[in-house]
Amino acid sequence: MADELNNIRMIALYCRVSTDEQAREGISLHEQQERLKAYCRAMGWHTEVTIYVDDGYSAKNIERPKLNELIRAVKNGEVSQVMVTKLDRISRKLLDLLNLIDLFQEHNVSFISISESFDTNTPSGRLTLQVLGAVAEFERERIRERVFENMYHAATTGKWLTQSPYGYNLVDKELVFDEKEAEVVKRVFNLYLEKGLGYYAIAKQLNEEGIPSKYKKDWSIRAVKLMLTNPVYKGTFVWNRKDSSKKKRTDKKNDEWIVIDDCLPVIIDKEEWEDAQKRVNAKQIAPRAKTSPHLLGGILKCGKCGASMSIGWSGSKNNRYRVYRCSANKNKGTCTSKQYRANEVEDWFKQGLVQLFEFSTNQTKTTLVEQVLQSQKKDAEQAVQNAKARYKRKVEAYTAGLIELEDLNEEKVKMEKIINNAKRDDDKKEINIERLEKQLQKHIQNILQSLDALSIPDAKAFLQTIIEKVILISEGELEIEFHRI
Known part of the structure; x- marks a missing residue:
């Protein structure tokens, strides 16, 4: 009671x-x-x-x-x-x-x-x-419309209405370089692309050196990833990317974003920024594979079933040696591939690189041409898709009275130019084989030099920025696949 x-x-x-x-x-x-x-x-x-x-x-x-x-x-x-x-x-x-x-x-x-x-x-x-x-709800929609109009106008005039990202300061609603922070941004991209370090390793290094983040907090994996994926550093303004109407924020569809290129101060050039996105979106290698003493850990694949080659030790108590073994064979018994001594596999890999560097075969040329043609076609299709989406947004902005007809026509001309260029490039399909071979040789030379000069962890990190995978077909026979050139 x-x-x-x-x-x-x-x-x-x-x-x-x-x-x-x-x-x-x-x-x-x-x-x-x-x-x-x-x-x-x-x-x-x-x-x-x-x-x-x-x-x-x-x-x-x-x-x-x-x-x-x-x-x-x-x-x-x-x-x-x-x-x-x-x-x-x-x-x-x-x-x-x-x-x-x-x-x-x-x-x-x-x-x-x-x-x-x-x-x-x-x-x-x-x-x-x-x-x-x-x-x-009607009132909320009207408020959203007004906010949208204000943000769109601010973006087109180079105004920045939120907190300034790392590398910049906000002066009269405009982003200006913070020279000290901008150098850190450049260094982070260099560590990620050239040195092959991951988010954790970069955050750890910055924290150990006592470099503060924007608001004097420690660097984290999330903070490093956000920096590497922020288009502001290539001079691009992006708004309306997130849906904040629910408790958990989600990404909106690409055609709903407001994207305005070349309207902000540039810290990272576009090519370098795009290279970073390719690595961010690539299949990530397991942390254990990155830190193992095996040079090819994480990128070595079985030639019989395509599974990853796991890393470990074999031999007697007094005579242990490193090995690569098909994970499907080890964990499931579904592959008949045998295990290989790691030192021998790594020697075959180095010899293969030397051969690639010294000799250029017709098969190498054919493979390169196919890879580049496929890459160019994919990039051209994406550029056309993005151009059409931008034009669609400009039509909506014109209909709402946010921009003039001149701005709409200008966007239409840009779109038609991109479409025509994509069609012309598709018709030509010309590849500079000599230039591609030189690029490939430069990659291989860099790898060979790194293998001689760097520690195993550093060499592995660098290796993974250039090579996508190595396929172990049989005794002394490997296939080496590079990332897109």
């Missing part, structure tokens, strides 16, 4: 009057309290009532002492009903009112306004609430 009494929730009577309403008839604090009490008696409610009074406070916002106290009581589960004489007693702003009603419903609290016969526990009250919700 005691527990039941403790669980009984009170009825909250909320009364408010501002200074300029004191003399008006029918809305004095005393009048409001008497009408609310009389309503409770008429309904036969004998539950304890608690009166919350805000004397001399406007309804322009919800920052009122007693209203905040009432909200805390609702959140603590102490209230069953909230009553007011009129809706405008609790708020004159529809959005504030609906937010409060949402809070009440979340905690199973009904809301009653006796003048409007509004009770969220009744069908008519819920219908009224739905109508109010539709009006509020």
